[in-house]
Amino acid sequence: MSKNTISNSVIRRLPRYYRFLGELENNGYVRISSRELAEKMGLTASQIRQDFNCFGEFGQQGYGYNVAGLKMEIGRILGLDNITPIILLGAGNLGRAIASHIDFTSKGFELVGIFDTNPAVVGEKIGDIPISHIDDLDTVCKIHNPQCAILCIPKEAASREVDRLIDKGIRAFWNFTHYDLRINHSDVSVENVHLGDSLATLSYRLNSDKGTC
């Protein structure tokens, strides 16, 4: 734990910077100023400079930022150069979609195991990863040492498995369930993806002009 830790707002912007810089690079940009990047991303130049300066001095006065260099730095900050083994719990339609849709490598992960309890699907493969029974968790963990788990299982199953996963060395959860992960271990991270909540905010926006604040 350093002086002051990086704020959540900044962290959430990093992947988006990384994506935009990748596109700029693909479009042949060599340098870019904070002002120009701000315009493209719909941010302010100030915010961009503030964000980057949390991590170092990546620019050059009078010139701006080197696109490829800056992209690499942010990739490094995100830890994308350090591949972490990750497992997926739940091979229902959401789990399957995550397993096949997400480009794990470019996000700093390698999918090393998929688990389910349904004997009908155990043994099937998704991509080149076989679906294991949850009882084989120990074996897979011993071989691959995953540090991260994706939860695409029912809420009750999640509440049962989480402690065991932490015992097996899982230090981060990508949580698609509605189970409210309250981790006592302070060194375990949780990223919640509540798709239903996300959709409900759209319902609000389509029906709003209730209330003022």
Next chain:
Amino acid sequence: MSKNTISNSVIRRLPRYYRFLGELENNGYVRISSRELAEKMGLTASQIRQDFNCFGEFGQQGYGYNVAGLKMEIGRILGLDNITPIILLGAGNLGRAIASHIDFTSKGFELVGIFDTNPAVVGEKIGDIPISHIDDLDTVCKIHNPQCAILCIPKEAASREVDRLIDKGIRAFWNFTHYDLRINHSDVSVENVHLGDSLATLSYRLNSDKGTC
């Protein structure tokens, strides 16, 4: 547009309130105080009271809030009682998972059409909704009048379709693509779900202790 519009931070908390109140109701709670709810949700009582007071006075001094009543009010604020027709573009593995995994009705929507360009999947059904060719968009829109579209198509396809969708009456997008929706029409809402960005923040957390701010 009223005096001051409700802040995004508040809107994002509404679905979570709604979920927790539903659970409390299922567990037999009749009343709850802001203090007790705060404890259960990991918020402060102040924040909860501030949030609710954007929309009205739902509590009673000395008593707290009626669980069922408050849940109903928040449901109404979210517009869940007003079902909006919604269409899905893209029947790849993510689109399919969304179509079958999400409980649209409880989120204020009804899925009325699924579109793809791949002739191999057109005609198939997901649940009881047939996959139509994107060329049949007009027909389906005329029948069902969807107000919302889910984008599970490639980035380039999204950039092509968005304007046409707005012309056809779409007023909200649930965007799973990396296409950066910049809507000129001020009355169109966008909810971005960048799953890759979400996963990348976990990579950051697993590799961090870079930088301070």
Next chain:
DNA sequence: TAGATTGTTAATCGATTAACAATC
């Protein structure tokens, strides 16, 4: 050098928390 643009400090804005009078 002159012009541009950073890194960084200061000012502003907004959101969260604390406090308390009103009241059930």
Next chain:
DNA sequence: TAGATTGTTAATCGATTAACAATC
């Protein structure tokens, strides 16, 4: 009534924006 808890105002905290000296 006395105790509890709201609704709401004021205080605090944090994040965003503006400004500008440093410097490439």
